[in-house]
Structures are given as C-alpha cells and as structure tokens.
Amino acid sequence: MAHDHHPKTDVHIEEAVTHDVAPPGRTFVVFFILVGLAFLALFVGFQNDLGPWKVLASLCVAAVQASILAVFFMDLRQADKVTWLIALSGLFFSGLQFLFTLTDYMTRYLGVL
C-alpha cells in the first residue's frame, strides 16, 4: 500500500477501519462532562467545613476527571492491551512509590509520639 498512487485516501481507509478518530460531537460531549467536573472540583474546594473529607472528595473528582481524559481524549478507549498495560504500570509504580514512602514516614515517630 505504500506504493499506491493515492496514499492519502488508502491510508485513510485503512486507519478508519482499524482506528477511529472521534467525531467532534462526541469530543464536545466529553469536553462538557469534563467542564462539569471542573466546576464540581471547584465547588468541593469551596466547602470549608468538610475537614479532612475535602481532600478525599477533591481527589475523587480529580481521579474521575483524569480517567475520562485518559479514556476518551487520550484514546485509551481504542488502545491495544500493551498500551493499557503501560498506562496502568504508571499507576502501579506511582502506587508503590506512595506506599513505601508513606509507610516509612508515617511509622517513623510512632515510638516517640
């Protein structure tokens, strides 16, 4: 196919079969959902009587936002298994980073305090 006279059309067709680039309609729907969530994030941020729950609620909203961004805008939706594996490995290794750092620091002064 690389020797074709009309590479533009053919590559387009092949890609369209194996991979689809979201039409503007769907992109806008995802965008408005993300905007809604951004308002929600700010709304949660302005609730000053939640105490320690505020950070938890904020992080939940951020996690939902990030997931939608990754699945739709970053197109994990159509990604192959290896790409998913790589993306999730990022989460996994950050998780390890947090786990071992926090288990260390949060238990350091137990005997002292």
Add this chain to the structure above:
Amino acid sequence: MGQQLATVRMGMWVFLVTEVLFFGGAFCAYTTYRIMYPMDFEAGSAALNVGIAGVNTFLLLTSSLTITLAMRGCFIGSRKTLARCLLLTTLLGSAFLGLKAREYFLDYEEGLIPGVSKLTPAAAEAHAARTAALYAEGEKLQADAKAESDIVARDLYERGADLKSRAALPPVAFNENLKVALSHNKAFTGRPLDEQAYDQGPAGTSTAAGAHDYDPYKVQLFFMFYYSMTGLHVLHMIIGIGLLIWQYVLTARGFFDYTARYIYIETMSLYWHFVDMVWMFILPMLYLTGPHTAGHAIEQFKHAVGLATGGH
C-alpha cells in the same frame, strides 16, 4: 502501517509513564509533608490565588478540546481545521501561561517567596504596630512591678523584659508577609503560632487554639512545593507550546496533507492532555486545600486582571 501507528502511540505512553513517576515523586513528597503539617499546608494554600487557578483550569480544559479537534481535522484531511485548532490550542496555552506569570508576579509583590529578605510595605507597617504594642505592654508590666512585692515584682519584671526582647527581634520577612496575605482571605481563621505565645498570655493558659493555626516556617515549606510543582508544570506547558508552534509551521507547509501523519498530532495531544491531567491534581492539592470562597476567588481574579480597584 497500523502497527507502526500503534507503536508510536505506545512509545508516547512509555514516555508518559516516566512523566507520571516524575510528577508522582513531587506529589509523593508533598503528601508526606502534608500529612506531617496539615494545618500549615492549609494556611499556605489559603494565601494562593484560586481565582487565577480556576480560570486556568478551564483554559487548559478547552485547549484539550481544541487539540482533539485539531487531530480530527488532520484525520479528515482539513488543513484549515487543523491549522485553526492548533493555533487556538497555542493561544489557550499561552493565555494560561500569561495568567500564571501574573500570578507569580502577584505572589512576588505579596512577598510570598520562601527566604525572602524584604518586608512588603503593609507587612512592615503591621509588624511595626505589633512590636510597638508588645514593647508598650512590656513597659507596662515593668512599671506595674514597682508597686508589687518582691517575688511578684521579679516575675512581672521578667515577663516585661521578655516581651520587650521579643519586640526587638528582627522580623522574618516571609512570615510577616504571609500574615498580611492571609488577612485578605476572610474564610481563613487561623492564627500564627509564633504570635500566640505572647498574644494569649503565659504558656499553658492558651486555650483559644483555632482549627487553622499555623507555623509560618512550615508554610514556607508549602510554598517551596507550590513553586516547584507549578514551575515544573509551567515548564511542560512551555515545551508543549513549542511543539504546537512547530506543528503549526509544519501544517502551513503542507506536511500534514498526508493524513496518516495525524499520528504526530495525536502523539503531541497525548502529551498535552497529560499536562492537563497534572493540573487536575495540582488544583485540588495546592490551591483548594485551604479554606476559600467563590466570592473571594472571583475578587482575586478581577484584581489580578485589573478589573477591580483597590482591595485584594
């Protein structure tokens, strides 16, 4: 061809994983210290400009939309859509950076730089008034001492001397600037711990510790995190805008008329979305951590862009 494109995408994701770990390190260090000093970090957050951060959130989200539309434009072979959307994305990113620069400048004007040596005029005034009151109180205690019996007199005299020596201490510029900056946020009710020792009577009698009382020295630590994390994010934005401009030039030269090359735009968009994603976590963790109100945020933004006269 399909496999080539899949490989390109995968390669970008591998790079993004290294980026996740890079920012993850900063967030992890932040989390560790936040758990240690929760009130101090909330106080630091209360002094930040949520108005600008809020507007920037929407600018960045919209730029994520436009770069996705740019990719679509390239995919369907519309050079015009591609060029327009790339340009829009560049503009939105630049607007973000412009506001961010304005925010840094306002932080600088408020003297909120860790280790800063200069008091802002307002902070100098507040500090002078407080030390004068402190000195006068010390003088009064020592004057009272004269009318008392020996043991009480010595105690009063020493307390007076203590207050006077406190009043003579040179101010820590950041701490004083911070107090002034925090006084603008009405939702914030915390008091600095370094003042409570003498504002609330002798040690042990202080009962009025509020929910947000803070140690200004630890707030300096928060500000180190604030500058390094937002600074890293800004650095990523600058690189992203450089790439966008490069792709705009390529578009103008017809490089993307060969539509399979939309993969370049897609790879770029992955990076851009990632930068947006980092911001989604920076916003709640740095800006929204402390007490804020929507009204104050709006005022902050108006003030930042010169729509409000006076006030903060």
